[in-house]
Amino acid sequence: MPFITVLMLEGKSLEQRRRFAEEVTKSAEATLGARPEEVRVRFVDMARGDFARAGRLMCDEVRGL
Ligand SMILES: O=C(O)C/C=C/C(=O)C(=O)O
Numbered sequence: 001m002p003f004i005t006v007l008m009l010e011g012k013s014l015e016q017r018r019r020f021a022e023e024v025t026k027s028a029e030a031t032l033g034a035r036p037e038e039v040r041v042r043f044v045d046m047a048r049g050d051f052a053r054a055g056r057l058m059c060d061e062v063r064g065l
Helices: 014-032 058-062
Strands: 003-009 040-046
16 A cells, blocks of 8 residues: 655645645556555645755745745
């Protein structure tokens, strides 16, 4: 049973999540041979203050600091 966890910055819409879940489920079916009803997708939102890239918090990059 594939269990796919997606960590991403907060702010994606329900429609984006819906489409992503559909597409990644199709991909798991095509590449792993998983049955669609077995595929789980979990979205975990990260606040921009909880994630840093190259030593800079994403909230600071947004503000151009
Ligand atoms: O990893 C990065 O460089 C930026 C991260 C982006 C996301 O996680 C996102 O757009 O959801």
